[in-house]
Amino acid sequence: MGRLLVILILLGGLGYWAWASGDVELQDEIAAATDETGVDFESRMVSGADGVTLHVVFAGPEDGAPAILIHGFPEFWYSWRRQAAALARAGYRVAVPDLRGYNRSDKPKGEDAYTVAAYASDIVALMDAEGWDRAHIAGHDVGAAVAWGLIYGAPDRVDRAVVFNIPPPAAWGAAMADGGESTSWYRSFFKLPFLPELSLRAGGYRVLGDALRTDSRAGAFTDEDIAIYKSAWARENAMSTMLGFYRAIDLSAGGDFATPPSAADDAPRVFFIGAGGDHFVPEGGIEATKKLLGEENVEVWPNASHWVLQEEPRLTISAMIRHFGAVDTTELAAE
Numbered sequence: 146m147g148r149l150l151v152i153l154i155l156l157g158g159l160g161y162w163a164w165a166s167g168d169v170e171l172q173d174e175i176a177a178a179t180d181e182t183g184v185d186f187e188s189r190m191v192s193g194a195d196g197v198t199l200h201v202v203f204a205g206p207e208d209g210a211p212a213i214l215i216h217g218f219p220e221f222w223y224s225w226r227r228q229a230a231a232l233a234r235a236g237y238r239v240a241v242p243d244l245r246g247y248n249r250s251d252k253p254k255g256e257d258a259y260t261v262a263a264y265a266s267d268i269v270a271l272m273d274a275e276g277w278d279r280a281h282i283a284g285h286d287v288g289a290a291v292a293w294g295l296i297y298g299a300p301d302r303v304d305r306a307v308v309f310n311i312p313p314p315a316a317w318g319a320a321m322a323d324g325g326e327s328t329s330w331y332r333s334f335f336k337l338p339f340l341p342e343l344s345l346r347a348g349g350y351r352v353l354g355d356a357l358r359t360d361s362r363a364g365a366f367t368d369e370d371i372a373i374y375k376s377a378w379a380r381e382n383a384m385s386t387m388l389g390f391y392r393a394i395d396l397s398a399g400g401d402f403a404t405p406p407s408a409a410d411d412a413p414r415v416f417f418i419g420a421g422g423d424h425f426v427p428e429g430g431i432e433a434t435k436k437l438l439g440e441e442n443v444e445v446w447p448n449a450s451h452w453v454l455q456e457e458p459r460l461t462i463s464a465m466i467r468h469f470g471a472v473d474t475t476e477l478a479a480e
Contacts, residue, residue: 169349172376174223174248175202177369182230191274193245194266195258200249201242201271205233210304211277212237212469213268217286217311218387219353220454221248221377224285227458228465235466237281242271244287246386248377259389265294269302278302281469282413285309285454286425287390296415303413307465309453310423316433323429335391342384350375350384357452365455414442416468418461421447 175188187203202222212232214225222241229239243250244264257263268291272280281304284292289311295303297314312320335341345353354371366374378384417438419431435443444464449457 169375169379170372171380172373174221174373174377177373178202178223178226178230182226184230184233186226186229188249190249191242191271193251194263194270195253197245197251197253197258197267199242199245199251199267199271201240202229203238203240204229205238206236207238209233209236209238210469211272211275211280212239212465213271213280213282214239214241215264215268215282215284215288215291216241216244216247217284217288218390219357219374219378219384220286221374223373223377224454225283228283228454228462231458231462232465232469237469240271240275240280242267243377244291246389247383248380252381252383252386256389256393259386259393261290261294261390262298264291264390265298268295269299272302279304281465282306283309283465284311286311286451290390296413300413305469306413306415307468308415308417309461310418310420310426310451312417312419312426312430312434313437316430316437317427319433319436320427320429323433332391332394335388341388342382345378345384350378353378361450361452362456365452370455414468416464417443418453418464419443419445420449420451420453421445422450425451 175186178184179186184204189201189203191199191201193199200222214222214229214232216222216224221243225241229241232239245267246252246259264287268282272278279302282292282295283306284290286309289308292306292308293311293313296306296308311317354375357366357371357374378387415438417434419426419434421431431443431445446453446457446460449460454461
């Protein structure tokens, strides 16, 4: 009994250290992005759905064509800073939200608050708050899932869309049904209670910070970037709610990814960009997307990893402006 008590005390102490080590110094990522890009980013709190308040960063002329950029895990609005700056210079009115549960946005309790439908409802509420009937949409990772939710769930609100890395639900499901494999063990791990956020906080988010670097091309994430990301993960214990998406989906059934999209006559024009080096996407996912959307609507970047926003800022900017329709490209060459 005494030995068991000692072990429990040691485990408790280790758990306390792991949790406390996640209390890192908070950073002003808005000022950092402004200094880096030379574009003035406007930070505001905007009403989302179900009483949730979103932190949204705006740039570009107020009368410009609306474009909303949606981030993934474990990112936040800052991941899109270069792309947002270029779109703003090109004449778009850009809105880049922190998804609910991330960084400065509200962090509601409960798994039901973090479904694709909940995230998508926030984006629609953002459009309503800004008086936008429609907007261009770009999404990556979890943000790609949200983009697909909008494309097939609220097509009348989407003008044109560019989706990076994550195939549409039907293509993802088809790839998995054909035996496609991906680095997906973490999705099951993230569904566990408390242990995932404890392990991710340990050592000042060392594992997650190192993962961004090891999974991406050298130089994609600087030391300053990693410090800013850690600040976002630590803000109001965001790591726990950032995991909400993975805890909300039903992995045994494929969750939101396995739901076939509905055919809509007014579906927006969609362009999909797949990364050949993204091991988080099931094998065959890109080919299945070509069959679903048509090869003319799919582009593959064979040397890009999952982190295309950081690795290929110029290519991502060009792809979005090309598909959305250029407003003013005089500043594009500077990016």
